Amino acid sequence: xxxxxxxxxxxxxxxxxxxxxxxxxxxxxxxxxxxxxxxxxxxxxxxxxxxxxxxxxxxxxxxxxxxxxxxxxxxxxxxx
Amino acid sequence: xxxxxxxxxxxxxxxxxxxxxxxxxxxxxxxxxxxxxxxxxxxxxxxxxxxxxxxxxxxxxxxxxxxxxxxxxxxxxxxxxxxxxxxxxxxxxxxxxxxxxxxxxxxxxxxxxxxxxxxxxxxxxxxxxxxxxxxxxxxxxxxxxxxxxxxxxxxxxxxxxxxxxxxxxxxxxxxxxxxxxxxxxxxxxxxxxxxxxxxxxxxxxxxxxxxxxxxxxxxxxxxxxxxxxxxxxxxxxxxxxxxxxxxxxxxxxxxxxxxxxxxxxxxxxxxxxxxxxxxxxxxxxxxxxxxxxxxxxxxxxxxxxxxxxxxxxxxxxxxxxxxxxxxxxxxxxxxxxxxxxxxxxxxxxxxxxxxxxxxxxxxxxxxxxxxxxxxxxxxxxxxxx
Numbered sequence: 001x002x003x004x005x006x007x008x009x010x011x012x013x014x015x016x017x018x019x020x021x022x023x024x025x026x027x028x029x030x031x032x033x034x035x036x037x038x039x040x041x042x043x044x045x046x047x048x049x050x051x052x053x054x055x056x057x058x059x060x061x062x063x064x065x066x067x068x069x070x071x072x073x074x075x076x077x078x079x080x
Numbered sequence: 081x082x083x084x085x086x087x088x089x090x091x092x093x094x095x096x097x098x099x100x101x102x103x104x105x106x107x108x109x110x111x112x113x114x115x116x117x118x119x120x121x122x123x124x125x126x127x128x129x130x131x132x133x134x135x136x137x138x139x140x141x142x143x144x145x146x147x148x149x150x151x152x153x154x155x156x157x158x159x160x161x162x163x164x165x166x167x168x169x170x171x172x173x174x175x176x177x178x179x180x181x182x183x184x185x186x187x188x189x190x191x192x193x194x195x196x197x198x199x200x201x202x203x204x205x206x207x208x209x210x211x212x213x214x215x216x217x218x219x220x221x222x223x224x225x226x227x228x229x230x231x232x233x234x235x236x237x238x239x240x241x242x243x244x245x246x247x248x249x250x251x252x253x254x255x256x257x258x259x260x261x262x263x264x265x266x267x268x269x270x271x272x273x274x275x276x277x278x279x280x281x282x283x284x285x286x287x288x289x290x291x292x293x294x295x296x297x298x299x300x301x302x303x304x305x306x307x308x309x310x311x312x313x314x315x316x317x318x319x320x321x322x323x324x325x326x327x328x329x330x331x332x333x334x335x336x337x338x339x340x341x342x343x344x345x346x347x348x349x350x351x352x353x354x355x356x357x358x359x360x361x362x363x364x365x366x367x368x369x370x371x372x373x374x375x376x377x378x379x380x381x382x383x384x385x386x387x388x389x390x391x392x393x394x395x396x397x398x399x400x401x402x403x404x405x406x407x408x409x410x411x412x413x414x415x416x417x418x419x420x421x422x423x424x425x426x427x428x429x430x431x432x433x434x435x436x437x438x439x440x441x442x443x444x445x446x447x448x449x450x451x452x453x454x455x456x457x458x459x460x461x462x463x464x465x
Contacts, residue, residue: 013226013254020365027372035436041373048366055355055362060249064236064259067279078236078259 013054020047100177107175110182114173119145119184120192123165134160138169138184147171149186157189166192205307205332214314214336221319221338223351226358227287229256230351231318233276236261240294240323240344247345252352258283264293269303277312289316290347291333292323304331313337323347428452429460 023044027037064078097105121138128134132151137144147169154160161167171184191199209215230248234240236259248257262276263269273291280289291313293301303309304324310332313320322337323344334340341347422428429437431449443449443462451458 013228014224017226017361017365020362020369024365024368024372027369037373041369044365044369048362048369051362052359055254055359060245060253061256062245062259063256064261065231065279065283066261067275073279073282075258078257 013051016047016051020044020051023047099180103175103177103180106180106182107177110173110175116170116172116187119169119171120167121145121169123161123163123167126161126163128160134186136161136163138167146176146181146183147186148176148183149189153187154189161189161191168192202305202332205305205310206335208307209310209314209332209336214311219314219338223319223321223339224287225353227252227255227351229258229283229286231258231260231280231283231286231289233260233262233273233280233289233291234293234344235264238264238294240292243294243343243345244290244348247348248352251349251354254355255287255352258286265296265300265303270306270309273303273309274312277309277316281315281317286318288351289318289320290323290344290351291320291337292341292344292347293325294344295326295329298329301325301329301331304333307332309333310336321347321350422452422454 023040026032027040027044032040062078063075066074066076068074119138121140121144124137124139124144126134126136132155134149134154136147136149138147139145168190169184169186170188171186174183174185175181176183206215213219232241232244234244241259245257248255260276260280262272264273277291280286293304301324304322313322313333314336319338321339321341322331322334323341323346324331324333327342330340339347339350341350429443429449429451431437431442431447437443437449445462445464447462449460449462451460
């Protein structure tokens with residue numbers, strides 16, 4: 001597999017939302033002591049903020065993938 | 081009845097046949113004398129009726145025959161023939177009694193033009209793909225909910241790509257679009273598409289792929305009917321959405337893809353969630369988060385909850401008014417975090433093991449403990465009680 005510039009992990013946004021769901025469910029469903037509840041709440045807030053930041057900060061990026069003469073992948077900005 | 085009539089009885093007016101008798105007899109003669117046969121000629125005056133039946137004439141230089149092709153037979157054909165088209169018909173000659181008209185009931189129709197041969201090629205390739213299980217519905221993969229990298233295999237200067245970029249930018253700008261430019265029609269386009277698909281297989285971190293092009297003639301779309309292209313699409317490591325031409329054009333590429341979209345814009349919509357919906361979902365999770373905490377933590381939390389209800393009330397009203405942006409929600413929730421409570425002057429006491437000290441009895445005389453205040457922690461010691 002060739003390396004490509006963007007190192008974003010696949011599905012990490014979905015995983016983030018899944019984790020958030022899990023935190024909410026635990027907060028809603030289980031007898032936790034205050035300390036644990038606070039910790040979960042803080043993590044939840046942090047994940048919420050991250051998820052939201054990802055959604056709002058992003059500007060649609062368009063790139064094109066080409067193959068150079070040696071057959072290596074080349075990713076460059078696309079201006080269509 | 082016609083069969084039993086005496087053919088010589090009609091020589092005088094007294095023995096005259098009825099119209100029905102004559103047409104019925106003519107039909108029997110025609111159907112008995114001309115078995116189903118192949119006929120060639122040119123289509124003329126083609127008309128598709130509401131009922132789905134096709135009516136036209138087949139003609140050559142010196143004669144013509146009325147033809148009907150019923151819906152149950154013509155529905156197997158990819159498209160209706162056009163006037164002027166040279167065709168082969170497999171048909172039953174008959175007499176249509178109601179109109180006293182000699183005609184052909186057409187069972188099959190082959191164009192002698194390129195389309196007819198292409199159709200044969202299409203069917204042959206389709207059968208080969210089916211034989212290898214590539215058309216099996218069980219092969220279809222689900223699309224990812226939140227794609228971050230979307231590959232697009234299409235012409236770099238077509239309307240299809242512009243539409244895909246526009247829809248993605250509007251709905252889900254979170255994603256990065258990776259275009260694998262290729263020609264989509266003309267001599268050699270088939271090889272170019274296969275090369276682009278091979279390149280796609282080497283790109284890391286892809287979530288989903290779109291392959292397609294805008295509308296065009298049957299010839300223009302043909303590239304997507306090559307067995308080689310279809311096999312390359314079927315072999316892609318990520319779920320793929322195919323959008324070739326318009327709704328009515330179905331290509332082999334569409335058949336092997338995980339999802340078929342009627343247009344390139346629709347493909348981009350199928351590939352992406354709407355950011356507005358996801359933000360609303362986040363807002364909802366945030367509300368549950370705060371309420372969940374409230375359920376766990378006494379009076380301080382009750383106050384939090386009231387604040388939060390006011391807050392979400394505001395947010396929900398805003399959502400109804402204009403659904404587009406939930407700006408600052410995470411920031412507002414942050415104001416409810418325990419750290420912010422500390423900011424208002426509360427402090428949290430923990431012993432050296434980090435346990436929260438909630439009751440007087442926990443503070444034995446001289447106990448060292450740590451006080452968490454808004455900007456950090458201070459070491460403290462319990463005095464004489």
